[in-house]
Amino acid sequence: MTMRQRYPLFRYKPALAATLAAVLGGAALTAPRAGAEGSGVSWEVRQPQSSSRALSATVALDGSGALTLAVRRGGTTVLQPAPVGLVTDKADLTTGLRPEGRSDRTVTEKYTATTGKRLDRVARMHETRLSFTGARGTRIDVVVRVSDQGVAYRYTLPDTKDGSVRREASAFQLPGNASAWLTPYEASHEQHHTKSTASGAAGGSYGYPALFRTGSSYVLLSESGVGGGYSGSRLTHRSGSGRYSLALADSRVSIDGALTTPWRAAVIGDLQGVTQSTFTDDIAPPSRIGDTSWIRPGKVAWSWLAGGRPVQRSLESQKKFVDYSAAHGWPYTLVDDGWADEKWMPELVDYASSRGVRILVWMRWTDLDTAAERDTTLSRMNDWGVAGLKLDFIGSESQQRFRWYDDVLKATADHKLLVNFHGSTVPNGMQRTWPHVMTLEAVRGAEYRNGVARDLATYPFTRNVVGSMDYTPMALQRGSHPHSTAAELALSVVYESGFQNFAGSLETYGRHPQMERFLEQVPTVWDDTRLLSGRPGGGATFARRSQDRWFLGSYLTGGAHTERTPLRFLGSGRWLVETVRDGRDGLIRVTRRVDSGDTLTVAVPAKGGFVAVACPDKPGLTTCDRPVRRGK
Numbered sequence: 001m002t003m004r005q006r007y008p009l010f011r012y013k014p015a016l017a018a019t020l021a022a023v024l025g026g027a028a029l030t031a032p033r034a035g036a037e038g039s040g041v042s043w044e045v046r047q048p049q050s051s052s053r054a055l056s057a058t059v060a061l062d063g064s065g066a067l068t069l070a071v072r073r074g075g076t077t078v079l080q081p082a083p084v085g086l087v088t089d090k091a092d093l094t095t096g097l098r099p100e101g102r103s104d105r106t107v108t109e110k111y112t113a114t115t116g117k118r119l120d121r122v123a124r125m126h127e128t129r130l131s132f133t134g135a136r137g138t139r140i141d142v143v144v145r146v147s148d149q150g151v152a153y154r155y156t157l158p159d160t161k162d163g164s165v166r167r168e169a170s171a172f173q174l175p176g177n178a179s180a181w182l183t184p185y186e187a188s189h190e191q192h193h194t195k196s197t198a199s200g201a202a203g204g205s206y207g208y209p210a211l212f213r214t215g216s217s218y219v220l221l222s223e224s225g226v227g228g229g230y231s232g233s234r235l236t237h238r239s240g241s242g243r244y245s246l247a248l249a250d251s252r253v254s255i256d257g258a259l260t261t262p263w264r265a266a267v268i269g270d271l272q273g274v275t276q277s278t279f280t281d282d283i284a285p286p287s288r289i290g291d292t293s294w295i296r297p298g299k300v301a302w303s304w305l306a307g308g309r310p311v312q313r314s315l316e317s318q319k320k321f322v323d324y325s326a327a328h329g330w331p332y333t334l335v336d337d338g339w340a341d342e343k344w345m346p347e348l349v350d351y352a353s354s355r356g357v358r359i360l361v362w363m364r365w366t367d368l369d370t371a372a373e374r375d376t377t378l379s380r381m382n383d384w385g386v387a388g389l390k391l392d393f394i395g396s397e398s399q400q401r402f403r404w405y406d407d408v409l410k411a412t413a414d415h416k417l418l419v420n421f422h423g424s425t426v427p428n429g430m431q432r433t434w435p436h437v438m439t440l441e442a443v444r445g446a447e448y449r450n451g452v453a454r455d456l457a458t459y460p461f462t463r464n465v466v467g468s469m470d471y472t473p474m475a476l477q478r479g480s481h482p483h484s485t486a487a488e489l490a491l492s493v494v495y496e497s498g499f500q501n502f503a504g505s506l507e508t509y510g511r512h513p514q515m516e517r518f519l520e521q522v523p524t525v526w527d528d529t530r531l532l533s534g535r536p537g538g539g540a541t542f543a544r545r546s547q548d549r550w551f552l553g554s555y556l557t558g559g560a561h562t563e564r565t566p567l568r569f570l571g572s573g574r575w576l577v578e579t580v581r582d583g584r585d586g587l588i589r590v591t592r593r594v595d596s597g598d599t600l601t602v603a604v605p606a607k608g609g610f611v612a613v614a615c616p617d618k619p620g621l622t623t624c625d626r627p628v629r630r631g632k
Contacts, residue, residue, distance in 0.1 A: 041099065045128040047146045048106055055268055057144050057151045059084065059130060065096040067132075067142065070173075071151050073268055078217045079151075082173035082243060084142060086155055087166045088255070091138040094169040100131040100139070107145065111286065114295045114435040115468050115498030116278065117529035117544075123147065123282035145263075149279040152224065152265040158258050165253040168233075170246040170264050172221055174198035178242065179213040181458055181536050182206045185234045187249075187395050188423045189442035193458045195537060203239040205247065208426055209267075210235055211274075211462050211536060220267040222466050224280040224429040228406040230261055232397025232425055249397040262428070267465065275531045275540075280466045284429020294416050295436050297498035297524045298331035300360065305447065305475040306505035312338035312362075318348050324506055326355035326631025328520050334360040334390060334501060349385045356631035358387035360418070360499075365394045368408050378415040388418030388438070397425050409434045420470060420499055427467025431498075438498035439468040446472045446503055453482040453557040453607050454537040460494055460555075461536040468497045474519070475503035476512070483555070486582040487609030489515050492522050493553025494542050500524045514580050514587035518611055520628045522551055530569050539609075543569050549624060552600075552612040559606045567614075570596040574617040578624055581610040593617055 042060035053074045060068050060081060068081035085094035107125040125147040132140050141156040155168075174180075176199030183191045185205035194201070198212055209222040221244065226232050231253050235244040246264065263284075267277045289295075301321045303311045311317045312335055322333045333352060339345060339361060349359045361381070368374045368391065381389070389412065394401065405425075412419050413436055422441040431437045443463050444455060463469055473491035481488055492500060502519065509516050523546040532552075534540030539556035541563070550570060554563060567575070579590045581602050594600070594614075602610045615624035 043102060043128065043130060045126060045144045045146050047148050048124050048126050049148055051148075053269075055146050055148065055151055057146050057153075059142060059144060061097060061099060065098065065134075066094060067097060069144070069153060071266060071268065073217050076215060076217065078214050078219055078268055079266060080173040080175065080242070082171040083169040084153065085169040086140070086261075087169070088138075088157070088160070089164050089166060089252070091135040093132075093134040093138060093140045097132040097134050097140070100133055102131070103129045109282065109286070111432065113281065113432065114292055115297055115431055115438060115496075115525055116281070117276060117496060117526060118278070119525060119527060121278055121282070123278075125282070145283060147279065147282065149269065149273065149277045149282070150265060150267040152263040152279070152283050154225075154263045155261045156259065157255070160255050160259050161257065163255045165230075165248070165255060165259070166251070168246050168248060168261075172219075172244045172266065174212050174219065174242040174244065175214050176242040178219075181211040181462055183210075183462075187397050187425075189426055189463070190444045190448075192444060192452065193455050193462070193537070195454075198242040198244075199240055201237055201239065203237055206235045206237060206244070208234070209462050209466050210244065216270065217268060218271050218274045220274050220277075220462070220465055222265050222267070222280055222426070222428070224263040224265050224283045225285055225433075226262040226402055226425070226428045228399060228403030229256075229259070231399035231402060232428075233262075234397075250399050253399050271461065271535070272531045275461055275465055276529055277465060280427070280429050281432040284432045286433070287435050288410075288433055289413050289435055292435050295418065296331065297438055299519065299524060300332040300334050300499050300501045301325045301330055302334045302336070302472060302501040302503050304336040305472065305503040306477060306508075309338035312336050313341065315344040315348060319351055320506060322348070322352045322355055322357050322359075324509070325357045328516060329628035329630050330357070330502075332358055332360050332387060332499070334362070336362040336390070337392075346384050353385060354632065356629070359385075360388045360390060360420070361386055362390045362392060365391050365404065365408075368411070369404060371407070374408065374411040378411055378417060381417060382415055386417065388420065390420040390422060391424075392422040394421060394424045405430075409437070412436065418499075420501075422470070426463065429467075431467050437468075439470040439501075441470045443469050443471055445470065446475050446478075449478065449480040451480070451482060456483070456491070457534075457539045457555060457557045458536045460531075460534070460540040460542070464496055468499075469495055470497055470499065470501055471495050472501045472503040474508075474515070477505040477508040482607060483557075484582045484605050484608040485512065485515070485587055486580060486604070486611065487555050487607060489518060489580065489587070490553035490555045490609040490611050492519060493544055493551050493611060494540055494555045496526070496529070496544075498524055512587055514589050517589075517625070518580055518613075521613060521625055532565055532569065541565055548616055550614040552614070553609070554602070554604070554611070555609045556604055557607055560608070561604060563602045563604050563610070565600040565602070567594055567596050567598050567600055570594075570614060572596060575614045576617045576621055576624055577612055577614045579610055579612040582608055591623070
């Protein structure tokens with residue numbers, strides 16, 4: 001049910017507001033109140049559930065008719081007042097605004113994801129719509145949502161028929177001394193992280209998501225619900241200031257009919273809350289695919305880092321990777337750049353099918369940039385029996401490119417083809433709207449030989465928070481890893497990705513039987529996710545549950561030590577825990593029985609890690625391994 005109540009600026013009745021708030025069980029319908037000096041008004045929006053650390057947003061209108069938005073967590077301001085508004089080619093809607101009304105509703109959405117930190121989700125948010133009139137009588141609505149995971153806002157221009165948006169005034173204001181983990185902006189999002197403070201960061205553009213710490217709270221800035229009706233954006237910053245302003249990818253964004261912009265989102269909480277959040281999915285448009293039964297995430301044998309183009313061009317080499325997938329229960333094999341010899345690809349697909357494996361194929365985005373190409377090429381993929389596509393070198397976040405995303409996502413869904421985007425935007429809630437998107441790159445992945453441990457230990461708290469991340473781990477054959485073998489194996493749990501494109505060579509896998517054994521068992525989708533410990537740049541220990549088994553992955557950047565992990569998350573009862581760690585002669589497996597009150601202790605080398613699997617104990621149980629469905 002939607003509760004709507006208008007508040008004309010000079011007709012507001014406090015008694016009526018109090019009655020409405022009581023009826024709705026809280027203060028969600030806070031009316032406009034006079035500013036500190038009586039020169040403006042403000043409105044407060046609170047999360048539905050009350051707690052001492054509850055989030056609230058305050059939208060304020062000053063005497064010049066300019067809007068700002070600030071956010072508090074409990075009694076502490078985490079985002080200071082920052083500008084809100086936009087400019088079209090017909091009206092400047094950043095100043096001279098006059099309030100017209102307010103409406104409120106509680107949003108509760110239950111949905112099932114196909115990938116991510118947890119499959120079954122419930123989002124509860126309070127939504128307030130504030131209506132204003134600006135220059136030339138133009139109406140603009142500011143829609144604010146607050147949940148226990150974050151705050152987001154967007155604009156609607158309900159009366160617009162055509163024209164363009166020139167810029168947004170939107171910004172986020174952090175305390176200057178807030179810690180900051182940022183990546184310089186580029187459209188493919190493949191830059192190193194930098195650690196600084198909000199005001200001390202170099203001036204320039206930064207990509208999403210951007211992480212800040214102020215006091216005991218973390219703030220992760222991103223966006224959600226970007227599509228071809230608008231363009232992507234980035235953050236711009238002037239050194240010495242704690243302000244991060246939003247800049248659109250286009251100098252002008254076309255409007256065709258009523259406009260609704262993407263959400264400007266801030267995930268807020270303690271580090272566990274932010275890292276485990278699904279907020280950017282929760283505020284994204286619902287799934288546009290009714291039947292998702294054909295969508296199957298899984299492990300992928302990927303040969304690019306084990307031989308490059310020559311291996312992609314070799315039918316015999318690709319058959320060997322198919323054989324490996326079949327032997328170890330991996331459902332997919334990906335053929336990357338160089339496969340385009342149509343004479344043997346159908347043969348490979350048929351061969352893989354006979355072994356119980358399905359083929360994924362790489363393409364440039366330009367191979368599908370027209371309706372005719374999409375119709376012809378995707379039909380051919382269906383005829384061959386291909387399971388999905390890896391689309392690469394997208395390299396733009398313009399409105400025009402997001403129109404391409406819209407078109408190709410609909411077309412691949414219609415053809416029941418799974419998708420992996422590379423050289424791409426960050427997820428932006430895309431995987432909720434289009435659940436056949438298994439993963440996206442948008443990270444400085446394993447293909448770069450100069451990977452650094454602090455980057456790898458920061459991704460779980462930044463990029464991977466907002467959606468699946470195709471880092472492509474396990475390429476030990478390249479010999480350029482800044483960490484131990486067990487730490488590399490831990491990335492199969494620490495990093496979430498619907499497709500885990502494992503990048504090892506067949507010879508490398510064979511030299512590490514405990515790695516092979518663990519990778520046979522570890523899933524790529526999860527029923528629950530817990531961050532057990534960690535800090536950006538320092539490492540992370542995750543526990544992820546699939547049915548009744550918990551998988552642990554710990555990636556650490558410090559010196560050699562004994563890592564201690566409390567097992568309270570397991571719950572009651574007795575558990576069997578199998579740990580795989582670094583040994584003198586390779587990976588070793590250790591088995592023990594524990595209670596949930598116990599602590600798992602693991603010796604790790606410098607820049608090391610470990611993995612473990614825990615399952616309910618019962619008489620005669622010797623391993624948590626489950627039968628693997630191997631191909632013929």
